[in-house]
Amino acid sequence: MLNDASRFSPAAKRVILLTGFDPFGGDMQNPSWLIAQALHGQRIAGHVVIAAQLPTVFDEALQHLQALVAAHQPALTLCLGQAGGRAALSLERIGININDARIADNRGHQPIDTPVVPGGPAAYFSTLPIKAMLRATLCAGVPCEVSQTAGTFVCNHVLYGLMHMLARGTGQAGARGGFVHVPWLPAQGTPHLPLRDMVRGIHTALWTAMLVQSDIALGAGATY
Template identity: 55%
Template sequence: MLLTGFAPFGGETTNPSWEAVRALHGKRIAGHLVVARELPVTFGGSLDALRAAIDELQPALVMCVGQAGGRERLSLERVAINVDDARIPDNAGTQPIDAPIADDGPAAYFTTLPIKAMLVALRDAGIPAEVSQTAGTYVCNHVFYGLMHALREQPGVGGGFVHIPYAPTQVADRPGVPSLPVERVVDALRLALRVALQSGEDARITGGAEH
């Protein structure tokens, strides 16, 4: 299975999504080999790298992971929307505004991972987690949407996106900003992947939000 993280962006020198993902590279989970790849934080290059990895590996499951600084919990993303609207430029200096990701694509795609079952397992393990209703409109959503668009003709291949908080080292001089140790994220991803591979039907529990 393919697991991706991102390079640093926004002035950061590290990205915990890649630190966590690469810790699982070469491991076996539920009988499947994990292959980790780092994606560039660019609107152009990220999907090129992702599609190349999918074509090369022909994975049974793809989970992309990104940093969501300021969030307190591991966020299991439910939906990707067909728009790029960048608050800040990407690492190539590109800043699309109200641009479709795929001209021939639908307005949105839903994850095909069992995110409610994953949520139950994570909470039972004491890991702070939530179902998220928005992956933003930056490169993370771009990759999530592009992933689901690429998998639309590959039935049976699960795909989805997980956002993680800052690592503690990133907020050492910012009191009150939430973080989650990378080691804890590694445990969470390992558990989430196992559930995604082994679950049949998704759990039927509430995961909605009022706003």
């Protein structure tokens, strides 16, 4: 299993870090990790994709992510998470500084109304060109949307924590990051998407994120 990215050290630190989570909430598999595994080792815009698995555990997930970012100095970090009930790849716009868990995480922790980072800003925006990624993914024939909320479970915890790390200078200068929620697999319920389509969509989104610095620079409109 590709859950220890420290064994993969390409030259010159030209890395895209792609993370997924382990299964949670009674599921036997998590599509976010299956997608990351499928793209491990791919070369995108001169960078190699390193896949790593995060635990679905508050605080522990961020500790693991911080170690990965510090070790690999990725130019871009994209974290993936499962969102049952969504019918499309959801490009998250914002992470908020709150943990409010509806269910317990994989270690039985269930924080209610606690900050991700005490004293941190109320929110961080993704630094990825989500509108450009949206258009490219839709053009590839994969359902996609811009999402205004990453929830308040471990996925939002990781998105906010990632953006806080990058804002404070963890990793290489100019590094960017964001988060995408993915639907269930067909075996998990409805709505769902086939794994091959989700892999294709994330591959397209990564290419776009590497080639486009920002939606503002591209002159991206508000179509979504």
